[in-house]
Amino acid sequence: MANSTTAPGAATAAAFDRRDFDWYVDKAVQAIVFVCGISAIIFVLGIFVFVTKEGLGFIVNHMNFHEFFLTPYWSPSDADDPEYGILALMAGTASVTGLAMLVAIPFSLGAAIYIAEFASGKTRETLKVLVELLAAIPSVVWGFIGLVIMNPLIIKWFDVPVGLCVLNAGIILGLMAAPIMTSIAEDALKAVPDRYREAAEAMGATRWQVTYKVVLPAAKNGLLGGVLLGVGRGFGETMAVLMATGHAVNIPNSIFDSVRALTATIAAELGETVVGGEHYQALFTIGILLFLVTFVVNLSADLIVRGIRKG
């Protein structure tokens, strides 16, 4: 495999049998990228093992499945009778994530369709850059917007006592997830070959007919994957949700109720717990739950997106 100084004649045989500089460079690069690639897996496994180890004590010794999953009472700091029911926290996370998706899906799908199918030239490029910039806004900034701008607006417009609620956090989280979902949805639309569009347009189809009948069906797996990744993002988001929900343990009756999310509970309470204590371990148990749900959501998103590449 010597690819440089292969001499003709008798020297050729020797060259075929000699490992030259390029051969060693190739092997070294292979080894380095292998380590980089494998380290991602090692880190993820390591984190999973750590979280499980910390939470396992609670699951084995203290956890009552019925209490943990089916009661809404979360008062871990009660010295005499601490209660660990995460139903209200799950309801908080679910309601905020659900509302966020209602906000984000139409927005991001519309934006992606506009960018990929209708906009052209400079408009398209500008929009793409802006969407990526939006995706780069730190979540604490979004939380700040929820706290300082949305809060008084909701109080004023809807005449409610507190503006930190499901509505506030849902909108903030929706706006946060929309740019990422837009990017992924746009990639999915771009993956549909142009010859399909050209063939359909040649038949006299309008842009919208092409989009609706040809491009969207062809891209539907990628779009669904994008939505699922958005769900995963919403589920795991912490800071913005902590700041905008009101952080009150509560099963919401309306979108104006304050709630508390699973992630925010960990963020807010972990610093005050005794390392290795019951409360500390209970929080890690929530961590295991979050890890599993996010993992399943992302994995299914990945499988769905892969499905379209093969099909």
Place this chain on the structure above:
Amino acid sequence: MHGRQSKGGAAASPIKLAVKDLRISYGKAVALQGVNLEIHEHEIFGIIGPANAGKTSFLKALNRMDVFNTGMRVDGEIRFNGLDTRHLKNVYALRSRIGVVFPLPVGLPMTVYDNVALSPRWRGITNKAELDVIVQRCLTRAALWDEVKDRLGALGSLLSGGQQQRLTIARALSQEPDLLMLDEFSIAVDPVTTMRIEDVLKELRQEVTIILVTNLVQQARRLADRTAFFLNGECVEIGVTEDLFTGEVKDKRTRDYVEGRFG
């Protein structure tokens, strides 16, 4: 050696397409210029010429696909059924009257049935029985019905290349076009399928006008009533096809090309 009977008849039938002083350019590069020709109803009009002759650009200008190619500029006059296509309010209506078959087959990523029913549905036909009739008729005319009648629900993009090309033709026919344009339809198709499609085209000329762009001169000779020879962005010669091969030619390059002495 069929279809020569309309040699004189073609000239008598009405003009379907009239092109005057056509010039197509991409930025500073001129793809085609100085084209003046008329295509009559129910004739097969062949266009031959080597790569970069401007054949595909010509077709794109006819159905206003230039809007798809940013930077493509078309000057001159193109009249379709007497109407100036350069100044239409609704290019979609124009395109729906013109069926296009591309060099590489494009089975849209939907079922065989939906591929053919797409255009009728866009025209507003929703009745299932009526669509069934159209789908069967178009697939039959494209010589594909027997092969796919038991799997109309299969994805169009999963058919073989030759089948997809006939599906593309069936889809073009489902538009009930006035004009059918085929752009080197046989480059991705085996010889047997090519001959079947050629037979289909001979029958179709009863109903539609056909423009056949091909780089196989013998294909033009087999099918076309009249043929234009494009070379390096100009239209060198237009004439009754057989004359290009055996009769008088205005330009020596035409005879050289059809006899394969070129280059």
